[in-house]
Amino acid sequence: MPKFQSKKLTKEVVLRDPVHDYIHIEDQVILDILKTEEFQRMRRIKQLGPLSYVFPGATHTRFEHNLGVYELTRKICNIFAEKYPSRNSGDGLWDDNNRLLVECAGLLHDIGHGPYSHTFEHLFGTNHEKIGQKIITDPNTEINHVLREVAPNFPELVASVIDKTYPNPQVVKMISSQADADRMDYLKRDAYFTGVTYGDFDLSRILQEIRPYQGGICFTMAGMHAVEDYIVSRYQMYQQVYFHRVGRSMEVILQHLLERAKAVYEQGTLQVTPSLAKFLAGDWTLNDYLELDDGVMETNFSMWTKASDPILADLANCYLYRKPLASICIDDETKSLLPKLKDLIKQAGFDPLYYTDTNSAFDEPYDAYKPSGKNANSQIEIMQADGQLIELSQLSPLVRALNGTIQGDERFFFPKIMMSNSDEPQIFDPLYQQFQRYVKNGKLRYLRKPKTNKK
Amino acid sequence: MPKFQSKKLTKEVVLRDPVHDYIHIEDQVILDILKTEEFQRMRRIKQLGPLSYVFPGATHTRFEHNLGVYELTRKICNIFAEKYPSRNSGDGLWDDNNRLLVECAGLLHDIGHGPYSHTFEHLFGTNHEKIGQKIITDPNTEINHVLREVAPNFPELVASVIDKTYPNPQVVKMISSQADADRMDYLKRDAYFTGVTYGDFDLSRILQEIRPYQGGICFTMAGMHAVEDYIVSRYQMYQQVYFHRVGRSMEVILQHLLERAKAVYEQGTLQVTPSLAKFLAGDWTLNDYLELDDGVMETNFSMWTKASDPILADLANCYLYRKPLASICIDDETKSLLPKLKDLIKQAGFDPLYYTDTNSAFDEPYDAYKPSGKNANSQIEIMQADGQLIELSQLSPLVRALNGTIQGDERFFFPKIMMSNSDEPQIFDPLYQQFQRYVKNGKLRYLRKPKTNKK
């Protein structure tokens, strides 16, 4: 392939980063991307959204994460170029002509994210992946302009690495696979900023043992346990951080808040900033999207706390001032009790539509084989001394235990007061007590075992 | 003194914190303060303001810092209560009846801060210390309501600890002195989130050697070097982080941006959110103040990027998308050259009023003796084996070197393009070259040594 050139900076620029120590920028094009409005905007979008309500340190943003993925990509290219340089096409080693391409892809892989992406997408039909592709390939963006300076088709190539259609699997998998620069950065970064040490893993060792092969990227046998540890850390971060019940509760509130705002907007009575109004009206452009950030959303929420609609005002207040719903675990069997519970909640004065919800948080910590689905073809391979590859779960009992399993839980969220148990008698106490009989050890339960039909 | 009681929580609440590992909450009143709107609002105000433009990790907020100061205060009370409990009034040891009071003061010492406090105060005449006192003592705030539950005069007592009028110097100096819980937390926290390791010091050792005495808080001889190290770390953080030239450049832009907004507002053409409008109009209430946060400010800045006033639009753009001014060091001698430079800058098309500024950043790293001023009576004392106190700079050559000195620099800020040196000839190139002749090694210099009059 042709080598994409970028002017080298006469003196490298470094940014201090608590996770990687320094981010090293050696190319003019990388520096220029950083300076674009679309990229700088990432400074105002928190990486973990409402999880900062649970882990106060987790205020880090997508800006730093993108830089971190770039830095890891750069380091892996350095390692590959030094230890595994391709000598002739097809030898399965690393062609360093791909370096600038993969570095840009690493830097831009999340560029399409907006505030609270997942909740937002669900409600407004935005799609951060498609928007990301557009930001890169639309000739009107600053990023596209910068990338085009490298080569006319460079933006499209960067976009193809991110959407995994680029033909070289080493390049694609450096950014998107079960052990890619993206995941490695966010696990270490989220662990650092939350203060949760589970998420830490031995990145030095992994970088010591990573290597290219014909089909993508793998690890040598000496790195097997470091990769195993990384998979376990990932599982732990999901269980302890990403699936935290209070974080999910805040997400439930956020979703209902936006739903209610939409309803009120349709009645024509909502005070709202222009950019967000476009989304409530269902008629937005890329520029509107780029104007959104956490601050804009919170500014709207703050205005809504004074709305005349009492549910909107209350939900805005709950979100902004961290007043989460309570929750209990449910399962397929106990779900049939939910109508009963919702009825009690309604009697206690809450609209179940806005004050209750069920929410599942499940993850496949590792998936070796599933031929389709989001993890398709992304098993982690370990290379033996003779070059033979063995899939990770064949070697590790821990990964085997997690392989293909679904970890997580399903929860029912409801107003905290339903669990209250105060000394002073209150009007709804009998209702609360009735509700609480269904809850034991944080789980929903039957008061009487339901009869099962004979089979 | 009477012991202030608060209901103990049946089970302590802990918050994960990357700096202190856990924040431990044992009292209902502490938990209730956390839940107030005035306190939750701190989540939306960054601790280091525009410095996150320089250190991308520095997105941590005043919320976490306040929690950290509380936690350090709690730890120091634990140590004092165990090792130095007062047996009779006047023995100079620790009366643990002050615990709840000082913990609340630690938690609330910064509650009056708003977004970009220093710039904001300068322009709008707000005062975060007075506002903080008001938030605590005004009967309409949630915080006042919570504190009053402890005792009717409890809010006033907490406020008196913060404004240093409370009679017990041990209580006051735990929060406000040259080695207090406030400084210790922010140094460690800012170091952690910026990734700058200079700011780290040996907190374990300091807590091992801290002790009360009649006149306040001191350290035993065995802790001298740890305290010395803390003073040096503080100096290093000022030189490396707080005084960073790019951070100051962003502050200069912010100040000019708000000044210009005020001017445009007075012409009646500014689009602005209601809460900020009150400040531009010079007619604001506590509630208006409490509605401000970083997001509200940035939402306004974002709107202003489309303002018809070109200077306002450009400055908003420069701030939001990190386009700092350049700067050089100046001193009393070279200052007389500034009119000349401003003239060149004006010729190059920039209004010097909005595109240049001088800014001093100076700090007294330690001040042992000055009988007046902000550090009065705040020297650090080291206790000898026989109980005698020696002031720190008498023991440490490093502290002696910093004592009473002023460290920092004064800078002139101006548009970056004035330093440009591109290959392609541009219209203003002769102007730029003329400008650049005055700059050497980052300093302003005379082209010819000015004549000095004979004496």
Place this chain on the structure above:
Amino acid sequence: MPKFQSKKLTKEVVLRDPVHDYIHIEDQVILDILKTEEFQRMRRIKQLGPLSYVFPGATHTRFEHNLGVYELTRKICNIFAEKYPSRNSGDGLWDDNNRLLVECAGLLHDIGHGPYSHTFEHLFGTNHEKIGQKIITDPNTEINHVLREVAPNFPELVASVIDKTYPNPQVVKMISSQADADRMDYLKRDAYFTGVTYGDFDLSRILQEIRPYQGGICFTMAGMHAVEDYIVSRYQMYQQVYFHRVGRSMEVILQHLLERAKAVYEQGTLQVTPSLAKFLAGDWTLNDYLELDDGVMETNFSMWTKASDPILADLANCYLYRKPLASICIDDETKSLLPKLKDLIKQAGFDPLYYTDTNSAFDEPYDAYKPSGKNANSQIEIMQADGQLIELSQLSPLVRALNGTIQGDERFFFPKIMMSNSDEPQIFDPLYQQFQRYVKNGKLRYLRKPKTNKK
């Protein structure tokens, strides 16, 4: 039970420790134990023996580990005394009268160890557990003397905690169980000194969630994932550090070296220091044992490098100057090839008795159920909100995956030269090549698949 008293120190003594920051000593008796010759001697016995040949940083000694176990025990007592104090006998909470007892047991649990304990015991029939009991209960030791100052039966009580016959299971399991102070200290310590980050786990969280119950010590539900992480870390340390093939190779050499020394000693020609001579002669006392340490052993090895017996001299040289044997994995099937390999090795000039060995390294990372054996009754229990206990592997898929399994490998050790492959032809090259045909990907293999009899 009666409270055992020890004079409190007027000022606590602290020792700096990189793992726990400080070791806090508050009791005269603890300080006095530290000062005994039997305890100081631990400074000269490395915690990980020959593993420092693999991980150069791992020079830490049993002295520090014993201090660390003491410190963890002290911390757990503090937590139990504050959060779970027993109010009446039989309530399943913590009786702090046991504190001094369990702290001494923690400090002394490994006091019977000598240099290279495991190898030494195997060859000379010493038993570090029995010797430890003797050091504590023999009226002629300094430690016994110190302990007797507390109470006449105090030494026996301390010994009974260590040998698990003391009736209170909380006290026993704080020192000896699958999640005890001993294991927690050595995992963190060995990880710190080797530099292998796998071994790190979230000790703060575990200490936050540890609690006593009727049957011993358990963890609350909120601590489940931290305990799971600890079990996984333990497994990782075994696979990566304790079972390291080169470490085991050095142990094999050590064992053969001592065996050969014994043989030469019996012929009456060995130069040996008096204390070690006693063991070679099979006639030793406690005092002889206490005179051994790593330095004494190495001093002997150094003398033996000049022995006239060539095998002894060579093995001493191999051990002292780190010349490990090579190794390959074997299994029950391939073991039958070993006579063939040993024959080739013999032809190449090495006595297979001293230059080859098989060595198994297997561990049960966690064992929930086995009714007998060393882990009997030591499953880890997690306490639900209602007080009900659930065994850890019921909750964690990772622990379930490890539960009752045997992890590790069996290896055949042999001279490295057998794998040599030099450019210059050497006399034994055909032998080496023949040998190497049996090895693939670090494993022993059949050249032809052995015929299996029809069933």
Place this chain on the structure above:
Amino acid sequence: MPKFQSKKLTKEVVLRDPVHDYIHIEDQVILDILKTEEFQRMRRIKQLGPLSYVFPGATHTRFEHNLGVYELTRKICNIFAEKYPSRNSGDGLWDDNNRLLVECAGLLHDIGHGPYSHTFEHLFGTNHEKIGQKIITDPNTEINHVLREVAPNFPELVASVIDKTYPNPQVVKMISSQADADRMDYLKRDAYFTGVTYGDFDLSRILQEIRPYQGGICFTMAGMHAVEDYIVSRYQMYQQVYFHRVGRSMEVILQHLLERAKAVYEQGTLQVTPSLAKFLAGDWTLNDYLELDDGVMETNFSMWTKASDPILADLANCYLYRKPLASICIDDETKSLLPKLKDLIKQAGFDPLYYTDTNSAFDEPYDAYKPSGKNANSQIEIMQADGQLIELSQLSPLVRALNGTIQGDERFFFPKIMMSNSDEPQIFDPLYQQFQRYVKNGKLRYLRKPKTNKK
């Protein structure tokens, strides 16, 4: 200069190191040096000698430190080769042909050290620098043999780098200057293993800003504060660790122990291992020196605890089982009281010759100018934007404060019992009390102010 070649390893060898994460070995010659007996022997010599009696974690050895210096040297070469490659002789940039030479020098710079070098040299007239030169250049050593494989004069060149006679100042100063790989490694390493965090400094930043110049090695202006911090850390480590009064006490005991052993040896009654005997007899060879290590010394001390000479036996016991002397600060004025104190000590039954001593511990934390002496020409230079050099103390007030000063103290050591103050009256109590009147706040003092003659 000619490029010295060494066979590159087909696969780099890495050693895990807690300070630098990994030590990377890429050359056969480096690996071969590691395997020599002279180098392996460093594993048995503790880096900080008796300081492990004060900081229990400080059991790390000269082996690891030597590896660490090598690794830092390798990293600096990488940085210089990438950022500052010499294009023509005399351009003041880095000639990478020196790489193997300086790496070997880094690895071997301390090869001449034996056990307790400083005490040993003082008593037996050994000189670790001369011995180091001999180990490298003597044709009978394994190290010389390995080095000669590179080129016949390679051993002499390596030796000339270490003794600073090699003509290229960049090469020499990478190993020996006020900010060299040696000091940087030992500060970080000693801080890590003692657990004293003062010694930590920002190595990443220093490596980011280090650069070659005509006269050696300097740092860019952006690294000034990192270098300043390093100098301060160095000062702190001296004050807190290297000059620790208990560590010096153990050194005093060690010295008197060896002196007494010499005296007893001369009387012909000492039991001693052959290698040490040679030194007591004053007739030793390089091979004798290479046979010494910490273990051999301690084995002798252990034998001596049973010597018939009571002073020898007692001193051996004090050293081996950590029974330090007490100490107080003295100065030129109070020194005249020492005969009086020694007299009291003698009356209490101790031979002042063996049980008292004075010991100075002083260091110049930084020395910019002194034209002669060990720091000659070793000031640290900071390079301005225009290439001009400024000496560090001109820029840093902290370094200026330390520059040329002497930090430390002088102490008088004596038996601890002189300070005893027990409840039970003892025979020597009046003596002890008389002694103690001279001590206040850890310092020797006059009971009456001595009269000064009129001038």
